[in-house]
Amino acid sequence: MTSCPDPKCGAPTLTCRMGEATPTDCPVWSAKKNGAKDDASGDDALGMVRLPWSGAALGSAGLAFLTGRGDPCVVALVGSHNAGKSTLLGLIYQQVGRSGAIAGSPFAGSYSLEGWEAIAHALRWEGNVPRFPAHTTSGGGRAPGFLHLARRDGEGALVDVLFADSPGEWFQRWAIEPGAADAEGARWLAERASVIVVVVDCDALSGEKRGQARSDTIQLLRRVAVGRCERPVALLWAKADEVVSPAIREAVREAARRVMPDIVEFETSVVPFKRDDKTIEPGHAIARVVDWMIGPRDRGFTLPSPSPHHSDPFFAIGNAI
Amino acid sequence: MTRRLLVLGEYDVGKSHFAAQLLGRLNQEQGVLRMEGAPETLEPYETALARINSGKAAPHTSQDAYVESCWPLVDRTGRKIDLQWPDYGGEQLRAIRDRRSMPADWRNRIIASGGWIVMLRISHQQLSDDIFTRPLAVPGSDRQPPESFEVSQQAQLVDFLQWLMFVRGSGTLTRVATPPLMLLLSCWDELPQAEQGLAPVNVLKGRMPMIAGFAEANWEPSALHVLGLSSLERPLSEDAIDSEFVDRGPEAFGYVVLPDGRRDPDLTLAIAAMI
Numbered sequence: 001m002t003s004c005p006d007p008k009c010g011a012p013t014l015t016c017r018m019g020e021a022t023p024t025d026c027p028v029w030s031a032k033k034n035g036a037k038d039d040a041s042g043d044d045a046l047g048m049v050r051l052p053w054s055g056a057a058l059g060s061a062g063l064a065f066l067t068g069r070g071d072p073c074v075v076a077l078v079g080s081h082n083a084g085k086s087t088l089l090g091l092i093y094q095q096v097g098r099s100g101a102i103a104g105s106p107f108a109g110s111y112s113l114e115g116w117e118a119i120a121h122a123l124r125w126e127g128n129v130p131r132f133p134a135h136t137t138s139g140g141g142r143a144p145g146f147l148h149l150a151r152r153d154g155e156g157a158l159v160d161v162l163f164a165d166s167p168g169e170w171f172q173r174w175a176i177e178p179g180a181a182d183a184e185g186a187r188w189l190a191e192r193a194s195v196i197v198v199v200v201d202c203d204a205l206s207g208e209k210r211g212q213a214r215s216d217t218i219q220l221l222r223r224v225a226v227g228r229c230e231r232p233v234a235l236l237w238a239k240a241d242e243v244v245s246p247a248i249r250e251a252v253r254e255a256a257r258r259v260m261p262d263i264v265e266f267e268t269s270v271v272p273f274k275r276d277d278k279t280i281e282p283g284h285a286i287a288r289v290v291d292w293m294i295g296p297r298d299r300g301f302t303l304p305s306p307s308p309h310h311s312d313p314f315f316a317i318g319n320a321i
Numbered sequence: 322m323t324r325r326l327l328v329l330g331e332y333d334v335g336k337s338h339f340a341a342q343l344l345g346r347l348n349q350e351q352g353v354l355r356m357e358g359a360p361e362t363l364e365p366y367e368t369a370l371a372r373i374n375s376g377k378a379a380p381h382t383s384q385d386a387y388v389e390s391c392w393p394l395v396d397r398t399g400r401k402i403d404l405q406w407p408d409y410g411g412e413q414l415r416a417i418r419d420r421r422s423m424p425a426d427w428r429n430r431i432i433a434s435g436g437w438i439v440m441l442r443i444s445h446q447q448l449s450d451d452i453f454t455r456p457l458a459v460p461g462s463d464r465q466p467p468e469s470f471e472v473s474q475q476a477q478l479v480d481f482l483q484w485l486m487f488v489r490g491s492g493t494l495t496r497v498a499t500p501p502l503m504l505l506l507s508c509w510d511e512l513p514q515a516e517q518g519l520a521p522v523n524v525l526k527g528r529m530p531m532i533a534g535f536a537e538a539n540w541e542p543s544a545l546h547v548l549g550l551s552s553l554e555r556p557l558s559e560d561a562i563d564s565e566f567v568d569r570g571p572e573a574f575g576y577v578v579l580p581d582g583r584r585d586p587d588l589t590l591a592i593a594a595m596i
Binding site: 052098106111114124125 | 449453454472480483530531539
């Protein structure tokens with residue numbers, strides 16, 4: 001068997017939707033192997049129309065469907081386990097759900113709405129106090145699942161954006177040993193991202209193990225710098241309500257600038273936080289990040305304008321003489 | 322000219338009440354659209370018509386039922402239109418959504434339709450508070466497993482509209498001109514007074530901003546309509562009789578809320594823009 005019978009699951013290419021470490025641990029996968037029939041065969045007999053997206057995070061099949069209509073912007077969130085990558089995704093989606101817009105453009109759809117909701121619901125007051133979303137499972141997958149958003153820009157063009165929802169363990173391993181077998185997902189993403197956001201954990205950088213966290217963060221930044229190939233990189237201080245000592249903050253910042261002088265910085269938190277005697281609201285902070293992630297940016301080069309070299313004055317029209 | 326409209330609405334959005342009241346207005350022949358002659362059959366609406374004429378709410382349409390009838394209409398310019406109007410149990414849409422597969426007859430209806438009217442019981446749609454609207458001092462520490470959540474209503478509807486566009490083959494690269502989309506915000510009288518005076522599109526932006534953004538992003542402005550609707554103007558009970566409703570007659574009740582927020586008792590305006 002090469003794919004999971006659960007149409008919403010991308011295993012084995014993606015991580016198991018049920019959160020199991022390997023597909024063989026999953027009861028859905030095992031049931032199929034043991035001969036149980038799924039609904040799809042019955043649907044086919046009835047002429048049912050099935051859709052090319054499941055609503056969950058997009059795997060290879062979903063990406064093939066989506067990339068047929070254009071060149072999406074791929075946003076890689078790179079950071080250690082528990083750094084706050086999923087929370088950042090939840091904040092982005094929750095703001096779209098509240099405004100109907102992405103970076104000032106109307107929201108034009110998503111083929112992974114259930115995947116977004118699975119993360120963002122934790123940030124709502126729905127019977128519970130809002131909390132951090134569940135961890136992204138690390139088992140099994142060889143490529144990240146992608147959460148998709150589309151927007152209609154000012155010129156009427158459809159712009160697709162894919163956010164990688166990746167487990168932190170991949171990047172911890174990749175930072176130490178980029179060629180490791182269990183860093184394949186991180187390598188896959190690092191090679192394909194349009195923009196890279198390195199998410200650093202202010203909670204870890206201010207806690208008991210802050211020395212180790214500082215070292216890990218700097219190592220990750222250096223690894224990103226080696227493979228970035230001139231792509232834009234941001235340093236995002238997640239959980240910015242936690243106070244990181246000036247010495248550690250400056251050490252991380254200095255390490256980042258040393259290897260990526262053009263790196264930009266952002267701060268986010270799920271609670272309001274103080275900066276320079278001002279209170280920064282979570283919505284304002286996340287809007288700045290999203291504007292940078294998917295906004296227009298300089299390609300880093302300028303195309304030379306062709307200048308004709310003719311002696312005939314006719315071809316000189318429109319050119320400075 | 323024959324025009325088939327696809328009226329989409331889940332359970333309890335008021336499809337049957339709207340159909341019964343619309344029939345009454347068309348037969349009154351005082352609106353921008355009027356009935357020319359008589360529909361081939363009134364049987365699908367017989368019960369609903371009888372109930373509201375008796376001052377009671379119509380019963381719920383059977384969840385397996387799907388009936389269409391042809392209404393011969395004429396507008397004020399004399400243009401004749403045969404309108405195919407459906408009635409069905411709203412659970413069918415929920416089943417499609419839950420199974421994530423669509424029966425062939427529904428696919429054929431989507432392809433053949435000349436306009437989509439999506440009815441939303443807008444007072445039942447409300448954004449949950451989140452950390453943006455009700456900030457936290459400290460976030461909760463427990464991390465729930467991913468299965469225990471419910472997809473928000475606006476996300477469900479966006480996904481369903483994407484299905485329709487996919488099945489229809491409308492394309493997404495440019496805005497859609499055909500079929501036009503009407504977002505009909507039903508049971509307007511249930512809204513808080515402060516919202517009843519607003520333009521329908523502003524109520525939609527406040528209660529379902531993703532839907533408002535999605536529609537704006539994907540439909541040509543000339544092919545997108547957002548109206549409010551109160552078919553009965555007041556709640557009716559399935560058991561108790563509303564005597565005033567009986568005495569004045571159903572035709573004295575109900576209104577459409579136009580894009581600028583004005584109310585008009587001509588319920589045919591709710592479909593005139595689509596044909």
